[in-house]
Amino acid sequence: MRKTKFQNKVATKSASFPITIIITLVFWYVSILISDKTPNTYSPYIENILKWIWPKENAYVEVGISFLFTILIAYAMLELHNTFSLIRIRTTLVGVIFLWYMGCCSFLHLMQPGIFLQLCFVALLFNLFSSYQRIEPTKSICYAFFFCGLGSLLYPKFIYFLPFLLLGMIQFQSLTIRTFFAGLIGLIIPYCFWAGYQLYIQDFDKLFNLFTEWTFFSPIDYNILSIDQIAAFCLITVIALFSAGHYLANSFQDKIRVRSYLSFLFITDLFVGVAILLQPVMFNELFSIYIVINSITGAHLFALTNSKITNLFFIICIILSIIIVTIPLWIAYINF
Numbered sequence: 001m002r003k004t005k006f007q008n009k010v011a012t013k014s015a016s017f018p019i020t021i022i023i024t025l026v027f028w029y030v031s032i033l034i035s036d037k038t039p040n041t042y043s044p045y046i047e048n049i050l051k052w053i054w055p056k057e058n059a060y061v062e063v064g065i066s067f068l069f070t071i072l073i074a075y076a077m078l079e080l081h082n083t084f085s086l087i088r089i090r091t092t093l094v095g096v097i098f099l100w101y102m103g104c105c106s107f108l109h110l111m112q113p114g115i116f117l118q119l120c121f122v123a124l125l126f127n128l129f130s131s132y133q134r135i136e137p138t139k140s141i142c143y144a145f146f147f148c149g150l151g152s153l154l155y156p157k158f159i160y161f162l163p164f165l166l167l168g169m170i171q172f173q174s175l176t177i178r179t180f181f182a183g184l185i186g187l188i189i190p191y192c193f194w195a196g197y198q199l200y201i202q203d204f205d206k207l208f209n210l211f212t213e214w215t216f217f218s219p220i221d222y223n224i225l226s227i228d229q230i231a232a233f234c235l236i237t238v239i240a241l242f243s244a245g246h247y248l249a250n251s252f253q254d255k256i257r258v259r260s261y262l263s264f265l266f267i268t269d270l271f272v273g274v275a276i277l278l279q280p281v282m283f284n285e286l287f288s289i290y291i292v293i294n295s296i297t298g299a300h301l302f303a304l305t306n307s308k309i310t311n312l313f314f315i316i317c318i319i320l321s322i323i324i325v326t327i328p329l330w331i332a333y334i335n336f
Contacts, residue, residue, distance in 0.1 A: 007314040010096065011303040017078075017092040017099075021071065024103035027325055028067045031106035062111040069115045070102050076122045077295060084129050084261060086296060088254065091303045098295035104321040105232050105291070106328050107284065113154040114288030120151035120158070121289050128165065129261055131174035141169065141179040145186035153190055155285045156213035162187075164271065168264050218281040225280050228327040233276060233287065235320050236294050240269060242313065243297040246305065262300065269293045 010016050074095040081087060081094045102108060108115075127144035131137035148165060151158040165183065169175035198207040222230075244266055251259050272293065276286045302314055 005306060005308075005311040007302055007311040008306050010314075011091045011093045011299075012089070014092065016096050017074075020096045020099045020103075021074075024070070024099045025067065027103035027106070028063055028109055030325070030329065031109040032063050063109050066109055066111050066115055069119070070099065073115075073118050073122060073292075074099050076119070076126075077292070080122060080126055080129070081296070081299075083126070084258070085255075086258060086261060087300050087303050089303055091299065093299035093303045094296055097298050097302075098291065100318075100321065101232075101236065101291045101295060104325050105228070105287075106325065107226060107229055108288060108291075112284055112288075114285045116154050117151050117158060117285055118288050118292050120147045120154075121292055123147040124151070124161075124165075128168050128172070131169065131179070132172040132257055132260065134174060137174040138179055138182040141174060142182040142186035145183035146189055149187040149190040153194055153210070155282070156210055157279075157282065158285075159214060160275075161268075164264075164268050167267070171260050171264055218279060220278060220280065222280050225283060226328075227331070228324050229283055229287070231320075231324045231327065233283075233290075235317065235324065236290065236298075237273060239298050239301070239317060240273070240294050243294070243301040246301045247297070250304070262297070265293050265297055269297065 077098055078092060078095040081091075087094070124144050124147040127140045127147070130140040131144070134140065144165060145162075148158065148161055151161075166175065169179065169183075194210075195207060247262055247266065251262070254262070269290070272286055272290045276283060276290065279286065302310065
């Protein structure tokens with residue numbers, strides 16, 4: 001009788017998701033102990049937006065609320081997988097990997113724009129995927145562009161996902177004159193409300209700074225990144241490369257619709273990875289989106305493979321991610 005590998009047990013057992021929630025909660029609690037040791041770096045615009053969204057500075061409250069948002073996003077990603085059957089088997093691995101990634105990255109635990117960007121990006125994907133070969137995809141496209149516009153209010157360079165939205169529309173056969181203008185309307189709706197509010201309070205600086213942030217790029221400086229940020233990016237990138245290789249070798253087993261979804265995700269993933277390398281000052285925002293994409297592609301890899309090599313790779317990745325969790329604790333202990 002063939003012995004079930006640890007990788008497959010995690011992928012197929014329904015208990016994996018609640019167990020991961022508990023483990024992630026422990027990681028989240030530990031991050032409170034080091035939250036004052038790892039300040040995040042943001043542009044002045046994002047600092048102002050963050051203070052406007054959450055002006056309080058209580059670490060317990062901030063970490064607790066961000067944890068609840070993370071659980072919400074994990075459930076949204078499970079719904080995304082279940083709705084569009086991104087993986088051929090029944091699994092909760094998409095949510096499990098997302099929670100695990102987020103739990104291991106203590107630099108993402110405080111309230112920050114990246115948490116809201118993850119919600120906007122998952123909602124964007126849901127509506128964009130819904131437009132696949134639909135006779136009347138106008139509403140879905142409008143919603144997808146709406147969430148792109150909403151996310152760009154929190155992180156202005158989120159607007160650069162627009163070309164990928166258009167690419168997705170072409171790939172999913174939903175680009176027409178009607179859907180193009182529907183998307184344009186959806187994009188400007190958040191800006192109309194934001195501009196109206198700024199006019200009401202007569203604070204034109206934020207409105208002006210929003211547009212200047214589109215074209216402002218900081219010099220490349222990796223010294224601002226912490227060791228755990230660099231380690232987390234390297235680990236997830238390695239998993240992403242294995243996921244891409246597995247997809248290219250076995251994509252014929254997926255339906256044409258699912259292949260379209262996954263190829264779109266891999267192309268977007270490449271763009272986000274390159275953007276992180278070019279703009280490390282925006283690491284947390286970009287890496288938050290990077291985690292969402294690679295939770296799906298990573299789940300596709302580990303759920304659909306069952307060899308000794310992939311099982312060993314899966315265990316090694318878990319060990320390395322736990323080491324990443326301990327890096328801030330070790331640094332805090334040294335500096336104590």
